[in-house]
Amino acid sequence: MQESGETSTGTGDELFQAVDESGDHTIFANRELLNIDHVPDETRIVGRDEHIRDLANEVGPAVTGGPPNSVILYGKTGSGKSLVANHVMDRAQKEAQRRDTHLATVTVDCAQAKGEADTIQSIADGINPPESGVKVPTRGISTNEYYNRLWEILDREYDAALITLDEVDRLDDDNILMLLSRAREAEKVDVPIGIISISNKVNFRDQMTERVKSSLGHNEFIFDPYDGEQLRRILNNRKDAFKEEVLHSGVIPKTAALAAQRHGDARKAIRLLRHAGDYAKNNDLDEVTEVHLDLAQEQAEGERLKELIAGLPPHSKYLLYALANLTAKTADERDWFRTTVIYDVYTKVCEAEGTDDLTTDTIRSLLSELAFLEVTESNQEYGGMGKGTYKEHRLLWEPSVVFKMDPDPAQVDVD
Ligand SMILES: Nc1ncnc2c1ncn2[C@@H]1O[C@H](COP(=O)(O)OP(=O)(O)OP(=O)(O)O)[C@@H](O)[C@H]1O
Ligand SMILES: [Mg+2]
Known part of the structure; x- marks a missing residue:
């Protein structure tokens, strides 16, 4: 019987078959360029x-x-x-x-x-x-x-x-x-x-x-947040993360447009492009198209979000729905919401779900937990002289991703 470790070098271990000579896969030439903590050299700063x-x-x-x-x-x-x-x-x-x-x-x-x-x-x-x-x-x-x-x-x-x-x-x-x-x-x-x-x-x-x-x-x-054109240049400068001919020409413009629309955040734009590549890689495809980009956004983010909140109490989910509803339905650029505003919508979600709502104190601690998991982000705001402080929160994920987690998500009125 052959012991492990003695696999013949000719065929190699099938476990690592997808890794080619460059240490990478068919999709990426240098995935490192799309890592968030990668520090680009001068020629890549746009x-x-x-x-x-x-x-x-x-x-x-x-x-x-x-x-x-x-x-x-x-x-x-x-x-x-x-x-x-x-x-x-x-x-x-x-x-x-x-x-x-x-x-x-x-x-x-x-x-x-x-x-x-x-x-x-x-x-x-x-x-x-x-x-x-x-x-x-x-x-x-x-x-x-x-x-x-x-x-x-x-x-x-x-x-x-x-x-x-x-x-x-x-x-x-x-x-x-x-x-x-x-x-x-x-x-x-x-x-x-x-x-x-x-x-x-x-x-x-x-x-x-x-x-x-x-x-x-x-x-x-x-x-200032980046506009679509700048994001496109930032992403184009890292296009060599992919192997030649792998990336369809529409992918970068679409990624840039999506990111510009929502936040103008270069970090999110880069991450989205990486997710599209990962999607193609994980599904053994040899090209990255605009369709993959959409699927990647939903799937990669949906799965990660699920992992992040698995094990949290159901009310954390209701809170997330509340915040997602607020974010999706507020035309305003600003996507930060005060605890009290979120609480109001959260009580409506509870009503829609047919459960009683929890106290504001509990909600506050659930919100901190979500922030800790980087599902949301919280800021302490100063109301001004004599007005004390209050907290604001925002969703770090696309509302659509949050809604996708549940076949029948609670949609509520937010005004
Ligand atoms: N002008 C740019 N050209 C190329 N890459 C950029 C540019 N701006 C940002 N990036 C990339 O986007 C990511 C986020 O940028 P950075 O860390 O500088 O953001 P920040 O403004 O410090 O954000 P935060 O407030 O969240 O710390 C980094 O990975 C960085 O490499
Ligand atoms: Mg920073």
């Missing part, structure tokens, strides 16, 4: 030349060790903010090296960091060369001490620093922005620091105290 140049102008002095300006980048999700910031930081770093300037560049995702100490720890650790002699432990020292070590590393090793705080609105408060932007003025450190803050909340600035606003300066760049 339509952001002006933002790249403007940002480079603001932070430019840092490449000689001079004081850079701080900048805030705003824009909806998938509009290229992180991409542009990373790109400019990379090029600034290379240029600084060419000029023998010691430039610290570091990016922290504030959505990942757990509080102030952790954020400062990440910054310090990110720029700390082994030879600095400064230790940046992950725990066990005070927030204040993390700052001290950061200043020490900067003073010992660098001429200037560019710090990118991505998803900056996720910070608990202004403290970090305040201390970083005033560090030199407060004589904590000698090195000039430029801060690139990135947020997809356009009212983020309203949350900052006047002092922080004034020390950060007023350089703000807005990233």
